[in-house]
Amino acid sequence: ILSEDDFYDALSQT
Amino acid sequence: ANMSKLEQILILDPPTDLKFKGPFTDVVTANLKLMNPSDKRVCFKVKTTAPRRYCVRPNSGTIDPGASINISVMLQPFDYDPNEKSKHKFMVQTIFAPTTITDTEAMWKDAKPDELMDSKLRCVFELPSE
Numbered sequence: 001i002l003s004e005d006d007f008y009d010a011l012s013q014t
Numbered sequence: 015a016n017m018s019k020l021e022q023i024l025i026l027d028p029p030t031d032l033k034f035k036g037p038f039t040d041v042v043t044a045n046l047k048l049m050n051p052s053d054k055r056v057c058f059k060v061k062t063t064a065p066r067r068y069c070v071r072p073n074s075g076t077i078d079p080g081a082s083i084n085i086s087v088m089l090q091p092f093d094y095d096p097n098e099k100s101k102h103k104f105m106v107q108t109i110f111a112p113t114t115i116t117d118t119e120a121m122w123k124d125a126k127p128d129e130l131m132d133s134k135l136r137c138v139f140e141l142p143s144e
Contacts, residue, residue: 007061007105010070014090 022131023056024077024108025049029133032087032104036141038094041069046135048106049082055111059122060085064102067092074118076111094139102137 027047034042050056059074069088077083087104108131115121 005063005103007063007103008065010060010062010068010073010104011065012071012073013069014066 019128020131022106022108022133023050023052023054023110024058024106024131024133025051026106026133026135028135031136031138033138033140034089036094036139038089038139039091041091042089044087044089046085046087046104046106047082048077048085050077050079052110053079055079056108057111057115057118057121058106058108060087061105061107062102063104066090067102076115089137094141096141100137100139104135104137105132106135107132 025048027049032044032046034044036042048058055076055078057074057076060070062068062070067090069090071086071088072083075083109121109125109129112121
């Protein structure tokens with residue numbers, strides 16, 4: 001699936 | 015284009031949708047279970063399209079052969095709009111663990127696209143009434 005989304009590393013706290 | 019050629023080795027539960035049940039005035043947590051059915055150690059890291067909206071614990075790590083781990087995905091409070099469908103997505107990116115992991119940062123940086131596996135999940139918001 002071509003995904004146009006940009007993914008970023010998830011944070012363990014905001 | 016989808017860089018990964020390797021089929022995802024981990025079994026995800028849930029496999030495609032992370033459901034968050036409101037109300038969203040407080041933190042709402044969804045659980046994601048990662049199972050490693052293989053005979054090799056697997057390193058994973060979690061990515062998202064909305065990093066400021068979620069706390070993810072753990073957000074990376076290594077799963078031993080045959081083991082599984084539970085990840086808590088904590089959606090931070092926000093003003094929920096029932097008409098706005100969530101477009102947030104999560105990705106669990108994985109790679110077979112090298113024999114000795116000296117520096118995980120370098121391991122991910124140096125990973126070749128055809129070594130990487132990934133699974134994408136959608137976020138679904140539900141109100142208690144729905």
